[in-house]
Amino acid sequence: MHRPRPAAGLSLAAIVVVGVLSSWGSGAAVADPESGGTLYVDHDIRCSDSGTGTQSLPFCTVQAAADVAEPGDTVRILGDPLSPYTAPVTVTRSGTSDEPITFSGAPLPPTRLAAVLAAPASAPALTLKGVHDVRVESLTFSDQHHGDVVAVTGSGHVTLDRLTVTNSAPTVPVTGTAIGVDGTSSDVTVSRNSVYPNTAYGVRVAPGAARVTVTTNVILTQQQGGIAVSGATDTDVTGNTVFAPCASAISLDGASSGVVENNVAAFVGNGSQQTGACQAPTAPLYAVSADSASRVTADYNAVTHQQSSTAPARTEYAWAGTSYPSSGAFRDGTGQGAHDLDGITAGLAAPSEHSPLIDSADATAPGALDTDQEGHARVDDLLVANTGNGTGHPDRGALERQDTLTVSADDDPAPTKGLAPLGVSLKTDATSAWGAALAYSVDFGDGSDPATGTPGTPVAHTYTTPGRYTTRITVTEPDGTTAERSYAGVTAGTPAPPAAALSVAPETSGGQVDAGSARFTVPAPADPWEVAYRTLDYSDGTHDNLGSATLATHQYPAPGTYTATLTQTDLLGRTTTAGTVFHSADAFVAVTPQHDSKRTIAAHGVLNLSAATLRADAGGVDAAQLQLVTSDAKASGTLTLYAHGTTRPGTAATAFEPGRTTTAVTTVKVTPTGSVDLYNGSSGAVTVDVATVGLQSHAQYADTYHPATPVRLLDTRTGTGATRSPVGGGHSVTLTVGGTHGVPTTARALVLNVTATTTKASGNLTVATHGTGDSAVTGPCWTTGQTVTTQVVIPVRDGKVVLRNASKASANLVADLAGWYGGTTAGGAEFRPVTPVRVLDTRTGTGTGKVARIAAHGTVKIKVVGAHGVPATGVSAVDLNLTVPAPSGSGYLVAHPDGVARPGVYSLSFTKGHTAAGRALVKVGADGEVDLYNAGTVPVDVYADLVGDDLVFPAG
Template sequence: MLLPRPQARQLAGSGRYSTAACSGPPCEGRPDRNTFKRIEDQGQRKTPSLWCRCQTARQDIRSIGGMVGTSRFVALAASALAVVSALAGAPAAAADTGQPGTLYVQGVDWCSDTGPGTQDVPFCSVQAAADVVVPGQTVDIVGPPRHGGRVTITRSGTSSAPITFQGVTSDPIGTPAAQILPPLLGGTITLSGVHDVHVSYLLLDHSTTDAVDVKGSQDVVLDRLYIAQQGPEDATAATDGVSVDGASSDVTVSRSRIYDSHGNAVQVASGAHDVTVTTNELEGSRYAEIAVSGTATADLTGNTLDDACGPGLTIDHGSSATVENNVFTGVGHGTVCPAPTAPAFSVAADSAASVTADYNAFALDSGRAEYSWGGTGYTTVATFTAATGQGAHDLDHVGYAYPDATDENSPVIDSADADAPGEPATDVNGAPRVDDPLVTDTGTGTGTGTTYDRGAFERQDTLSVLGAATPSSGIGPLSVSVTPGGPHSGSWGLPLTYTVDFGDGSPAVTDASGTVTHTYTTPGVYAEKVTVTDANGSSATRTAKVTVGTATPPATSMTVSPEIAEGTVDAGTASLTLDHADNWELASRTISWGDASSSSVPVTAGATGHDYDEPFRSDTLTLTQTDIFGRTATATATFRPADSYTPLTPPEYDYQGTVKAHGLLDLTSSTLHTDANGVDAAALRVTVTGGTSGGYLTLYPYGTARPSVSALNFAAHQTTENGMTVRTSPAGDVYLYNGSAASVSVKVVTAGIFSHAQYGHSYTPVTPVRVLDTRNGTGGVTGPVASGKSITVSVAGTHGIPADAAAVVLDVQTTSTQASGSLTVTSHGIADSAVTTSYWTKGQTVSNLTVVPLADGKVVLHNSSSGSVQLVIDVFGYADATGTGSVYLPSTPTRILDTRNGTGTGGRIAKLGAHQTLKLRFSGVHGIPSSGTTAADLVLTAVSPATGGYLTAWADGTTRPGTASLDYGTGRTTPNEIMPPVGSDGYVDIYNGGAAPVNVLADQYGAYVSE
């Protein structure tokens, strides 16, 4: 099967070529409600403009990019996570090695679900961590995991050593904490039969299942979760944000935001008990924001419940509950409701006697009932309290326009019950409970100097800090100054204190009143932070980036190789591994690819790649890095775009017909099956028969001048076969020329193709070795193979051929032939893979090179003659199953050796003597690279030998092997394709094993090279 680049690449997992970037205004203030909401415009969902600048981010953007525009805050997540990603590589003064007992999950290129789960080798998925976590351990989820999906937690902690799953983000310098969203898990969570498990600070989406299912579990805390319903609003599936089944108890859902659930935001089933739902913002559910049914001891306190189709809060089936400090807000914000709007707060008759309700507040659209209590509706607090005795401190018409902003002087400020069960010491944003001095305290509780606000949000003093460290960057050591007491706005007029933290591990400066100076001694990127705090505890923080550079530009390096995927190689694609240890100091990277193109590479990238449009040249790649101070450094590497080999199984019988004397045949790309992606050469087997006079065939690229070479020589009335790898024209065509004075019948078979734009096999030559010789029993078969019989030979797993080799290069020799005939070679275990490799007449010795695909490491040889034959097999190499072998450079057929005229011999005209050796230079001439050549692709010919014999070719500088590359008979000009290894000096040795001198030709068709 051919694998063009677009289909074969596995980019989603590697992330090497996927980048995204966006830009926008600097972050200013806290995002308002509309930042999270969809914009409905002419029926089209649109994402509001991102409120924060965004830099290049590969995996974070890829993980969430498909959901932009489908939830209230996923668009915001893309922006926030992009900023996090851009700065995540900046080192601190001292590396964080992690806390003992912490497991890490991070979707980086080097993550592993079978690894140790450390910071150096984190898990790719949360599930991998959940399967091994033990009591007392924390699972840190650092940015989106590579493998999201559903997570099922089945392992428990203890009361003193709970198991914790928590999201972790790097604070983008200069971004307010309220604008940083947690890591996107990209799936759902099930807690099944566990206890003492905490899950916090994760961004979840769900469509056909609940976002979080708590099943048969106890002592579970779900804190600071962001949950969005994905999919169309009119979906029929009623799925909940958090669902607690009836077998669960002691479950807390706190400080979370749950939007647009197709069912309930939080649903508690009958049988559950001791469930706390507190300080959450729950908005836009199609049914209820909180639905409690048959639940004993539910504490439902301090929540902001907005825009539900059903009740904001509903209690039924004999539940007992405390309902305090909640804020119920209006409808009409675009939620598609399946039924008419219900009262905001509903308690069924079977539960009314067991529910305590007080300190709640209502800001509803006109016409909506505030309460349904025991089956009776009440539109105001006064009528409800008078009838039920409940809600003595409830408020209505509080003018609460949005659930996530408490206006100054709102009646919900400092009016809650600070002793309401379950409420934490901080609000949904993590802000402390503070007393607003501009509002008269009307609440109650045991707190000293503070009074809680109703709902999920605590009104804070309006504080800001301006200015930053000066200078903000420079070469270390770098001295900076900060004036923290600059302009600010403190609407409460309380005394302020300032703290300056320079972010390099040095002690923070507290009570800073004037200019503070500091010297950074270690290069790095630091978050200089000033915090202003008023007397009641409200605070604001300003962070600024300080960059301390090294004395010299960051060193740069890169390595380049062909791209490898699943044991195959795309030899026309350069895969670069980049040095990115100092990426925090880099501003930009540019790669010049050597083919007149260039591209920018993210400074955080550890790898990149490039597709070349054509092979056959050596390209110098140049990486230029520019740091934040404008200094540059470069690195170079050489890449040689080449071809990989794909066998065609079964071989394609492409042409069979007659070619007239001295005729020229155009073998088109469609005929040769070379019209696939990026094909540069074809491995052909050509058979000629029926000529009334001898001659030769020449094959060469269509549209080029005919070279003085012969691919196949034949005698009159002789059937002869040979293989050769022929470079094609850019369109994939090949010329075939009949050099005979008579017409001949020709059959052409395409055994494989070579392409620079497809994944295929590479080649690894081995020292030639004999694996079968039926004359002496080598290979386990002794004696001639009878007429019509087959033998099976194991060629892989021995003699340097790996057991999993994809194909093997064999020279098959037939000798002591008792009758005319032919030999067929078949891949054992591969149907329709038979290829006829040799034809002979009685008494003739013939050798032929063939590339045989392998399924189980065995080949089958079948004697199709009417007489017996002795068989010999020599192995020359194998197609690499790992993609790490040599790749192919086809060349225009060129005669590089002719002993008749001195070509390739330094001008010496003489036959190669009996038992003599000549050295043939192969590398560095005739377009072949001077280095890196591992094997030659030649057609070797013995011209009109006086006696029979053989030629052996091997790498110069090594011992001559006991094999034959070409067997020749008396008087017969005999060719054979050979693929000998090339010596480290670029030479191939050729030995004449015959008893008489012989003229020798060698025609070059290509070379195998290592990158």
Template sequence: MRPSRRLLALALMLVATTTLVAPAAAASADPPSTVYVNSGVTCDDSGSGTEDLPFCNLQPAADQAVAGQTIVVAPSPAEYGSVTISRSGTPGAPITFTSIGKQKPVLLGAVSLAGVHDVTFSGIQVIGLGGTAAIGVTGSTDVTIDRALLQPASGNTAASGVTIDGDSSGVTVSKSEIQGFQGPIVRVDPGALHVTVTTNVLQAHGSGGVAIHGAVDAAVTGNAFTAGCGGYITIDGGASATVENNVSNVTTGTGCPSPTVGLSVDADSAAGVHADYNAYRTLAPAVEDDWGGTTYPTAAAFQTATGQGAHDLDLSTAAGSIPPENSPLLDSADANAPGELSTDFNGNPRADDPLVADTGIGTPAADRGPYERQDLIGPVVAMTPVEGLAPLATTFKVTSSGTSPWNEPVSYTVDFGDGGGSMPVASGDVLSHTYRTPGVYTETTTAADTGGTRSTATQTVTVGTVAPPKVTMALGAETFTNPALGQTEILPGYAGGTVTVSEPWEVSSAVIDWGDGATSDLATDTATISISHGYSVVGSYPVTLTVTDRLGRVSTASGTATAGDAFSRTVDDPKRVYDSRSGGGVDKVPAGGVVKLSLDQLNAGFGEADGALVNVTVTNAKSSGFIAVYPDGTPTPTTSNVDYAAGQTVANHALALAGGDGIVDFYNHSTGPVDLIVDTYGFQTHGEVGDTYQPAGPVRVLDTRSGLGAPAGAVASKDTVTFQVAGTNGVPADAAEVVMNLTATDTKSAGFLTAYAHGTTRPGISNADWTTGQTACSLVVIPLTDGKVTLYNSGPGTADFLADLVGYYNQYGDASVFLPSAPQRLLDTRSGLGSNGQIAKLQPGQTITLPVASHVNAPAAGVSAVEINLTTTNESSPGYITAYPHGAARPTTSSVDFAGGQTVANMAIVPVGANGSIDLYNGGGATVDLLVDLYGGYYQYPSN
């Protein structure tokens, strides 16, 4: 049984688990000091986390961590998942989780530290989900959370940033940015010991900032608080704590149930709390302090009433960033406060500003809040030129004065970035330097004052190659590997390929114009880049790649992208979807009438379906005419799909392409009414994975007259004949559908033929209809289950059946895709169209060659087959037309059968010869006019 036809995902991943057995000698080897996690490259969660083959996820790395090990987590395009840390370090060898560089990797979920000790979690962004904390610490000691960025997912504000339970001790939260949580930013539960919250930037949101409930010996030091409701710092339940050097902008947000409080200490905790050196900028109705239930709007009022806050400040302007020069926050902190760090939020050292008086205590003098103002000694340099061709001669000069704003001497060094190392340079000196090798270099100038402050300035120097980068672009199908089927599959509607750049470092921008109005910017950090694009309308498009290098030079490459349809069907195809006779009566479609059927009505309303494959039957015709099937909203074509005479019942296969409104028109081009019947086989789509087409033959696989494919003998009334298709004539055993031209002949009564998969229930449709003595043919798509096809004779008399194989569909696969086109007439012997203007019927035994590939909207060299409607008219005796690839031996098959005096049409899928042409052979004994209408072509992507 084949899988479901509806594929909900275009990419599948097979995860294989391999157990590795190490040799005995490896058992004593020391574990690596560094373990790597990087989901953005080739990775393996069953490995050991080397730099070349890192873990994909954080959890496997955490599960194997040992004391002294550093787990390095790289930023990745996708977020990492939740992690539970359950392994511990030692006092001298902690386990450290950290990031690479300044960019923080993102973890979506929660971090849980349960029953661990001596663990540091640093430099990682955690986006909290659900009702749990972003980081939860339970039963753990000596844990540090440093340089983290914690925030809830969009629309999820219920949880806290960090929670520390009462069985934990020695937990430090430092240099982190925590914002947006509805619960407390940091919550410390009763019984917790020695918790420190220091040098953080904290934005309260709902119910407060740092909440210390009954904890012992906590410290809240050097933080910046902004926004939110409740208390920025809340201490209750008999807790003991020190609160110093914090900077708060105390405002009451919209929707807060009560005025916001900077520091709130309940009566049970007042005796155990020491508060000093804090600074507030407070806007009423918010208040600075609530001590034992009494609020105090100013620092002076708070000090007078409680004896606390002797050095607190009232600020007139908002604070929280680096203090400006002469700010009262400068050098006014308690440098000896519990939890005060030697470096600030940005990693800068504490620095004594000589331009302000030291009003704090301890050395070195410290600023209040998380930021320390530094001596502004940033070097100013002049370098020219900074771009050009190799060898590039430059001049360099430090234009800074050599004395800092704090009146300290400043010295300078320069590293030109091309391997020569750093060298001292004095202010005003001019240096000459030549870059001899093409590349991009970073020149770095470092300034240092006598107080220990250092600052760097960098600039990029681009040294180009003599010629701009060479670029190439190869375009083809976009594919993926389906592990369930073990095969490569085409993604219909997509084009894929590669771009190659000779000097990727030299490229500043690369833009692809896909030819449909869309563009893509490429990141050219490697020499070979995979590209992919989905088209809303299938076809072939001119694609242009434009690459600009760092010197402004432009290189281009061009190609053609082709995106086609795949074939798909629902579980109830084939299916009758329209019958104008339903409800009684006949002649429901008037002369000149149009029946409009939506893709939904045609059982094709899925994904990005273009149209349905249908069998159209006309009956009860009162006069001769034809049915034209075409997209709604487009002009009525001059081509025909089903030709009929008065009193005939005639059927033909058609591709029912929908207009932009998803509707297909069926137009009755006659002077009399008819009845119309529509049966579906499936649909063409570029919105999901579908089956791809492979031409085969044409070759005859059944002839009940001669015993080919089944025992000789006409098929009896209401009887069937079954024959093998898969596994023969190049059709694989696992083919999904087979395409055949079916013919009924020697018919002893009127009737119709129904084709279906052997072993399945016969559908209530007809494929070919005939009257007594008539030869009728029709193109049919038949699903396969066991590789056999069954044909049913509905008539009361016998009939012989013939089946000519023309192709098959792979289940998904990478064969040909279909490119539909508006109906276009390629040949009409009545007018000389397609025959070099020669107006002449096709003679008996004559073959005419017709170029077809050039008319398909795809590169002609890749067109494997065309879908055409063949119409014969003005013939005087019975006969047939055989269509086959030009240059191939003529097969003993027929593509359309006709009788004298009839106009007969039949759809055919014909393989294309090597020169893009097909041959059309008149197998009858009389002349005949032949019309050929093109409805699209099948395109086979070139093999890589």
């Protein structure tokens, strides 16, 4: 169905809105993606400017892609209009006539929006500098500074198509140009662009430019001129619509030459007072200077306005220094504009029905396009007489009036579902606003030949094979205008519904477990197309509607055993179910030990420890591992640790007595807020120092525990793990654990039983993470001659811990392994660079075996696979740097896989007397060779350096 056009008679503000809603400057890319590679740019996702611009790892900046684009490549620029690209872009690499380089901002439907390039204050947003055979299309430019936006300098064979330049209109005089072509450029096409009122000029062509075509653009309210051509030869200005209340719509001066045809200049009011935003409100709409008049042909142009009066509101033409108020006066005075029109009421939308602009343009005008600014075909309006020239019947201006073909929303097959074989019937009552005779065809989507008919006549079809089918009805009128309606919902079902299946596994990443997180997999059934949607009940009071998704993750709110149930509904409404069990549990979060609280608890008193104190106030913590150090006890007793708000159990976390310091590690369950209580069961007060040494969480990436058969790691009495000698007071011993006794070097925390014996004076020891001074726990505390053991939990980063005797006298130290926390990590690689190596040098015979240049139209073969460090198998391409030193003539090289027809590409162009160098990423032939072909007319020396090879994934 044709998209409706906005009505005539809109205000400027409404016109701008209409332009946005009509997607001026947007559209799908037209470059053939098969002719070259595709480089992706997207700074809204994970990206890298040092990569190769794949869709999974795109470039972050447009410049990075522009710097490596090769002939035939398409640079796809993706993004979000709310996050524009702010760096200026300069394109300096060229394509070829057969394989241009294309920069496209067309989004990848349906998930991405159009990208926006923001023009900085210091430079244009995009500059094409000294290039040829480059196409830029479907990009939007934001211009807050009202400066130059797109600049073509010293370039040729360049196309700027379907660009949009937009921002708020300036309120002060500005000097910028939305799209500019400098005087050293030629063969430039500026087509189907949308320029909003934010610069001084919409399109500006500078003196010296040649063969510039400005066609089918929509340009709104520029301060100094819509389309301004000065001193340019063979410039064709064709089929544009320029809204020009503040300046000339189209002007040519400075001895310019060319054709001005099929344009529409629109204005509002009888002229307006000059302001900062409206610099030349009385300027003629069409202006051709005296030195250009004899070189310019003008015809089939129009002047429109938005008043009901048909009288011209301002001078329409200035030709060779003489003003003409109307098209008739212009025709009589100059002999030009024989078919020009004025006195027309129209807006910037497509012409309203019966407008004189319809079917009245010159189809043979230079630069005339077969489609309008929005991509619609030029068609014959059957309600309007054809008064133009040539075939095709185009309308004047950039927008073409379209027939309205109406296909009812009720034109769907019936019935839409049932068991196969399924018979359906479909008819349409489609109509044409122009009264055209219509025919229709129906593609039933099952590979059968389309059925045809005329509106009002039904067609029938039987689906014999089960499946889900899309019917597409296409209505066509004689001039080829079509409208379509699709129905993606015909279901010919299988005899039985698809079986449901469900499995579950814990989430892991980087060798850690995402505790409490379940990854559910829904295997595809035998007939996945038949699934309408799936509902997964997690049995914790929540569920997800999966639709037809095959994966789902869920974070459980607490440890426990859960039976999840999948209910699968097919397109015919039949259901099947499947279930699986998931055990949600905690994983260990290692923390840097530190003393969190030191308080004295009165006899039979309770100390409340908050979540913040224990560092257990986030991340789904269900339990804490605490170290308790007691001192200054007034009487013997025990401490009981329990979750706040629960009944105090009859248990003890540690025992203490007067005159001694004790150390213990214990685990305590916490409340959802992390708060715990510590009860002193003694008849006297005691001082307690509390340190958190670990947390247990069901909602964090954390470690699992690996218990070990206890093994002795350190014994200074026997020399196990250290020197056979007591550790002196104030001295320490470093113990290596990682990489021994089954403990990997990647372990994140150790659980050790630490003992002090043959002590010569009272004291204690500390256990610290090696290489850091802020991660230590208190080990056993002892009195003279006492042997004492304490279990400690200590983070480890390099597999080592340090035990320090804090006593004033020596003691023997013993450490036994109880277990460790951690996991394993797997990784891999895909791309293999090589040490740069010369694989070809015609000057020395390297790579060819003889000293000889590559003859004109000659080829050399380079053996790369199985040589120069490149593997003998699995290589798909090589990365070469090619150099042609001081050639005696001009030409180019073609690098391609051996054994296939030489492609028509340019791998490296060279000019007489100038050394040329460049990169060639070349696919290798089946025999492991690449070919270099000299397309020039003189022999040349060439050398090639190998810098890398691409290996088939997975490598090795």
